[in-house]
Amino acid sequence: MENNRKIIAFINNQPIFSNYIENLPCNIQLKSRARALRKAGVLSEVIFWLQVHKGMFWKIDFDRQRIIGNYIVDFYIKTLGLIIEIDGASHNNKEKYDQKRDDYFISLGLKIYKISDLRVKHDLNNVMIELEKYITKEFGKKT
Structure with a gap:
């Protein structure tokens, strides 16, 4: 990675530094x-989306239902190269x-960050705080 990564948010x-991954495959x-x-x-997913769309979460841009390769991910932050998956019953077994x-x-x-469906529905405030902490830890320092 280059040493002069761009700051995309605070x-x-x-500061939160970009980790943009170029040329991702897309089916x-x-x-x-x-x-x-x-x-x-x-x-x-709708509950989570209402917290993050239109830059509401620290002015970070989220995509919803993004195609990467032969898969569709719940949310994707392209400037961070971060997938956010909300795991519910569809992931059982x-x-x-x-x-x-x-x-x-x-x-x-x-990078992949997973959140349980139940936590989004019943503990949203803490889910968002934990996401802040994760992003700060993973992207808040230059590497």
């Missing part, structure tokens, strides 16, 4: 599926699939 007065055939997922509106998917994302240089 969280609690701490364009998943475009209509991603659009359908956005429209379907899983409750926990899919440990091998999820691990393969995670390994693929990591091989691209992406």
Whole structure:
């Protein structure tokens, strides 16, 4: 990584440095599926989206239902190369699939942050505080 990474935001007065990953693969055939997922509106994803859309979370830009390779991720922060997954019942009994998917994302240089569906619904304030701490820890220092 280059030493002069751009500051993309400040969280609690701490600079957050860009970790943009260029040329991510994208299976364009998943475009209509991603659009359908956005429209379907899983409750926990909608709740989370209302906290982060339009730069409401420290002026950081989030994408919803982003295609990366042959996968669709819940949320993606392109300036950080950070995937945010909200894990609900759809992830039950899919440990091998999820691990393969995670390994693929990591091989691209992406980071993954997982949040449980129940926590978004019942502990949103702490979820957002923990996300702030994670981003500050991972992207708040130059490497």
